[in-house]
Amino acid sequence: MTTIKSVDFNKIPKGWFVIGKSSLIKKGNVKTIHYFDQEFVIYRGKNREITILTPHCVHLGAHLGDGVIVNNCLRCPFHGWEYNSQGQVIKIPFTNTIPRRARKKTLPNKEINGFIFVYFTHDNEPPIPFPIVSFLNQPHWKYSHVRESIIDASIYSISENLGDKAHFPVVHDTFVSHAQLDSFITEENNNLKAKLSVSTKKGFCWRAQNIEITLKTLGGISAAISQFHLFSFPSTSVHALIFITPIDSTSLLMTKIVAVENKKNNFLNFLYNFITSRVIWQTIIEDSSIWEKRIVLDHPVLSSDDGPIIPLRKWMAQFYPLKK
Amino acid sequence: MTMFNTVIPRGWYFISYLKKLNRKKQIEFSYFGGRLTLITKTLKASLNYLVDNTIIRNHSLPTLLYKDMIFVYYSEHGNPSTKEEELSLINKLISIQHFDHRTTSTYCTKVPTSLFNLSENIVDSAHFPIVHSHLSSLEIEDFITEPYSFVLKIKLITSRILLFISPMSLDIKFTSMSIGTGFFAVYSRMIEWECITFLTPINHSTTQIVLYGNLHKMFFFPKFLNPLFNIFFVTTFGRTILQDINIWKKREITHQPVLSTADGPIMKFRNWYSKFI
Known part of the structure; x- marks a missing residue:
């Protein structure tokens, strides 16, 4: 069984990650991308299907990022070997014999709601269930704000924030006076659900508020959705979805989507979206200076006021590779 | 196998035509990851590896003159060429029929x-x-x-x-x-x-x-x-x-x-x- 001591939290965890919007790669194009501390080649065939594979040809090591698309396959620029969407070589010029070893590792991927999701793992085990984000294709939700930013932090630092209630009034003291973790449970599909009550300061809005936030992870630790009610205005529900994708062990791509309950009023939709996005972005900026320089201690000294840091680590351990 | 791209193989390498060089001078070339110094008069070559303008390693390299062409024998550890290697070079050069x-x-x-x-x-x-x-x-x-x-x-x-x-x-x-x-x-x-x-x-x-x-x-x-x-x-x-x-x-x-x-x-x-x- 995986224990906290046996896993390496400094490595990249397994899971489904967003590598960008669908517009990242156009039909018939090939690109080189850098995620998970390594290079990959991504291409979109004429049938619009996306394939992501390791970058060097199994033959004589040419970089496939300079290849071209031929009949939904990627053709190596050096000797013309053609790879299909499963990473198998299906054509070699001037011969009909294809060696059995002629195949490359591909990353499972899905394209949903205009985002490209990729499954990354250190071993060859099958992917964990794909996270279904229901609100993204529901008409009664209005999402207009999508922001992608590169942040200098490890994925672990950001994920631990889920259970670290004690940092809220200290780091986010501009608008949080008190935070309390009401529940912290593991749900079906191994997702984590936390309920948090945050008391805002008076200056944050025209009066102090108590906001109940429900946080839930989706398919690993790379995605978390939070749901809360906006106050003071005509009451409305807000969803904030954050995807974090490691570029390497110290930096990551953060994709933030804010969706509000559709008020059938474009101005109100815009206003709620704008305010919520600004607040979430403000909290990320406040945290990022800490994430940048922090180290992960194997044996942290914890106080009674801390959140469920150890249970959170225990849950997170399942996604991390073992220490060597 | 990965060493193929990172190690310079030992062997004889062409440096220059002698007639193109000033015979009274010591000439420096950038070869083999260091500075190759050639004294044209005596055909003595040495290879210096410099870090911050300080020589950290220096060894002399065997040279060979054939039909006005200067060859230098490079080996990573400064090992000399064997007679067999030298003869192989000369014999092959001779065997090229129209070499002019x-x-x-x-x-x-x-x-x-x-x-x-x-x-x-x-x-x-x-x-x-x-x-x-x-x-x-x-x-x-x-x-x-x-x-x-x-x-x-x-x-x-x-x-x-x-x-x-x-x-x-x-x-x-x-x-x-x-x-x-x-x-x-x-x-x-x-x-x-x-x-x-x-x-x-x-x-x-x-x-x-x-x-x-x-x-x-x-x-x-x-x-x-x-x-x-x-x-x-x-x-x-x-x-x-x-x-x-x-x-x-x-x-x-x-x-x-x-x-x-x-x-x-x-x-x-x-x-x-x-x-x-």
Whole structure:
């Protein structure tokens, strides 16, 4: 069984990650991308299907990022070997014999709601269930704000924030006076659900508020959705979805989507979206200076006021590779 | 196998023509990842590795003068050349029949790639029709390795555009001979053209290429056209090499490449090459 001591939290965890919007790669194009501390080649065939594979040809090591698309396959620029969407070589010029070893590792991927999701793992085990984000294709939700930013932090630092209630009034003291973790449970599909009550300061809005936030992870630790009610205005529900994708062990791509309950009023939709996005972005900026320089201690000294840091680590351990 | 791209193989390398150098001076070159100092009068060469203008290692290198050409023997640990290696170089140089640099057309360039990438290219017949679209195909008919050299027999099927001959393409047979890893002579009896290629590593990722082409007879064309054909052949040959650079820049030398029946004698070449590193 995986224990906290046996896993390496400094490595990249397994899971489904967003590598960008669908517009990242156009039909018939090939690109080189850098995620998970390594290079990959991504291409979109004429049938619009996306394939992501390791970058060097199994033959004589040419970089496939300079290849071209031929009949939904990627053709190596050096000797013309053609790879299909499963990473198998299906054509070699001037011969009909294809060696059995002629195949490359591909990353499972899905394209949903205009985002490209990729499954990354250190071993060859099958992917964990794909996270279904229901609100993204529901008409009664209005999402207009999508922001992608590169942040200098490890994925672990950001994920631990889920259970670290004690940092809220200290780091986010501009608008949080008190935070309390009401529940912290593991749900079906191994997702984590936390309920948090945050008391805002008076200056944050025209009066102090108590906001109940429900946080839930989706398919690993790379995605978390939070749901809360906006106050003071005509009451409305807000969803904030954050995807974090490691570029390497110290930096990551953060994709933030804010969706509000559709008020059938474009101005109100815009206003709620704008305010919520600004607040979430403000909290990320406040945290990022800490994430940048922090180290992960194997044996942290914890106080009674801390959140469920150890249970959170225990849950997170399942996604991390073992220490060597 | 991964050492192929990072280690400069030992062997004899061409440095310069003596007549092109000032004979009264000590001349410095950037070769083999360091500063090669050559005293032209005595033909003594030494290789210095500098860090912050301080010499951290220095060793002398054996030199050899043949028909005004200066060769230097490089070895990573400064080991001297064996008599066998030296004789092999001289005998092979003598065996090149029309070796006369005064009638040649020259092409010289520095390419940002390792000596291994350049050397392996010559036996990698399968990439020619893909990367070098002006060639139709290239077949390797024979590949014979000897301790310090190899002989490669190639049949090149040219595309129509190359020689402006329509509607036929043309088969030209070439024989390529290497001496160590830094020297190739390619010649064709059919068009009586010979190209001598000197590859000298500047460091493990940059190599100097010097091509000398000799054309003696070009089918039925009058002899005064030879220089024009020669320039065309040498520059085409040089440009063909340059077309591979983009691929070499990002290439990863794999430990166990997956090879197909359409490939040239890649592993046989690698086994031969690995003796020099």
